Amino acid sequence: MSRRTRSTLARIGLIAALVIGAGYAALPVLWMLSSSFKPNTDIFAYPPQLIPQNFTWDAYAAIFTDPTKVRFFLNSYFVSLSVTVLTLLVAVLAAFAFSRFDFPFKKVLNVVIVSVQAVPPITLLIPYFGLIVFLGVYNTYQGLILTYLVFTLPYAIIMMTGYFNTLPRELDEAVKVDGGSSWTALWRILVPVSVPGLVSVGIYTFMIAWNEYLFALTLTKTPEMRTVPIGIQLLMGQHSYEWNQMMSMSILGCIPILLLFLFFQRYFIGGMTAGAVKN
Amino acid sequence: MARRAALLQALPSPAAESDGGQDRLRAVRRGAVPFGYLSPTVVLLMILMVIPIVMVIGYSLMDNVIMKKNPQLVGFKHYIDILTSDTFWSAASNTAFFTVVSVVAHLVIGLLFALMLNSPLLGGRTKAVFRTIYVLPWLFTVAIIAVLWRLLLDPNGVVNYLLTTTGLTGTQIEWLSSPETALFAVTFINIWSGYPFYMTSLLAGLQGIPGDYYEAAEVDGANAWQQFARITVPQLKPIIISMALLDFIWTTQQFALIWMTTGGGPLGTTEMLSTFTYKLAFTKYQFGTASAAAVIVLTISMVLAFFYVRAQRARD
Secondary structure, eight states: HHHHHHHHHHHHHHHHHHHHHHHHHHHHHHHHHHHTTGGGGGTOOOOSSOSSSSSSOHHHHHHHTTTHHHHHHHHHHHHHHHHHHHHHHHHHHHHHHHOOOTTTHHHHHHHHHHHTTTTTTTHHHHHHHHHHHTTTTTTTTHHHHHHHHHHHHHHHHHHHHHHHHHOOOHHHHHHHTTTTHHIIIIIIIIIHHHEEEEEEEEHHHHHHHHOHHHHHHHHOOOOOOOOOOHHHHHHHHSSSSSSSHHHHHHHHHHHHHHHHHHHHHHHHHHHTTTTTSSO | OGGGOOOOOOOOOOOOOOTTTTHHHHHHHHHHHHHHHHHHHHHHHIIIIIHHHHHHHHHTTTEEEEOOOOOOOOSTTHHHHHHHHHHHHHHHHHHHHHHHHHHHHHHHHHHHHHHHHHHHTTTHHHHHHHHHHHHGGGSHHHHHHHHHHHTTTTTTTTTHHHHHTTSSSSSSOTTTTTTTTTTHHHHHHHHHHHHHHHHHHHHHHHSSOOHHHHHHHHHHTTTTHHHIIIIIIHHHHHHHHHHHHHHHHHTTTHHHHHHHHHTTOTTTTOOOOOHHHHHHHHSHHHHHHHHHHHHHHHHHHHHHHHHHHHHHHOOO
């Protein structure tokens, strides 16, 4: 066999393997999309239809015309955006301190921040439940936003510190020479040039908040406070399963993440894998 | 699950700032500046971490906490109750199975896909298309993944259709509701949802291996397998170790997927440490016992995190 035919064969084999892999990754997702356009009675039609025979927007209409279900989305957007803004604000301040100052207990604080990320959510949930009831924020936005910060802050601080460390100190020195404070240096100089880092951290933070399930399940109670992940579960009724609506809500629920991924693919993957790949 | 992507790496250390010859008062004021920037973080960490952990340890030694008003100290009673209960040990063994199989499968599938996507036989465009497809499961939250797979694995669902029409199985299998298959089914779902994290990281790692390593090996007559075993694997080893440990920590904590697919059933065959703890607290309202379970889970995670931080240090 010549080198050329061998490489052609290898290529065909590779493409075949890639297509099989793509089926594994994507067919379930296609099935979700297709089911969201079916009437609920066709969900288990025999034989299964990958392309809906009775194509309908009903499942989407059912979501958009039900104020409770629209509210799930509004709640999710509100909570996730608030968490993102707060996280970025607090993390920028902390990262500035870590990157530009030396202070006592720096190592201790560092270890605490790092280890927070390994603490199981279920362990925190029990005292949070007590605390949230005590603070009177059970079943409120504040309760969710506050507790989500425990997931988002450590990562955001670590990422932003890394980002600030890549910026030369001469930048803030210049401000000091002109008589400006460190506060001016941070907001006038460092933050404006850190936009890529902020986008990366922001996307990641938004995703955590958008996807969170355990705290949303436990720390909220009434339907008007529920977020999308819980809303999807609420469609699994006692007697009937609205499969088509669950699928349309799932599609709508992944749209923000999908858009973030498509528009910010580089930041997205860069941010997510920063820990695993040494930079 | 998104939390997957959180990192346990140490904060990068900045250059030390020397501050000689300053007068004392200014030094003190300067010393206060970083704490001003850190104060929101410190306050939040106190409320969200330090106090809750002290609380949960306290609860674990007491009876009648949270829901009742007369807490009493009972010492290690709850720990003894848990460590002598069969449910706990079966949850622990389910968690171990679920975690080990998931981590190994994530690694194998992630590496396989990364190697395929990194092949020089493919054009840039083909790579980009397949990479986007392969990342898909990552873009869905656990709640969505759970309902989607409940639909797919329904006795009348499409998976059973494919298996029965191709003759691989004779009858429709109730994947998530029969005790023989449920644990395998949830593990399978978790594998599907988790491999893209590895794939993306390993792909970045592969692209970082200098091409001349392979050229040199080629000159020395090394075949593809030898190149893989002698160059690729050793070069990726640090990434593999940290990802596997991270994944190990997160998978032992998995809750939402189990809760929304099987709820720990049937007959406790998919009960995990997380669902076990959750049920103690929020369906049985035994907050003392639940807290003891939560502290045990915390200890396991901390031990794993210790190894992770050590592996991370060794890399730097």
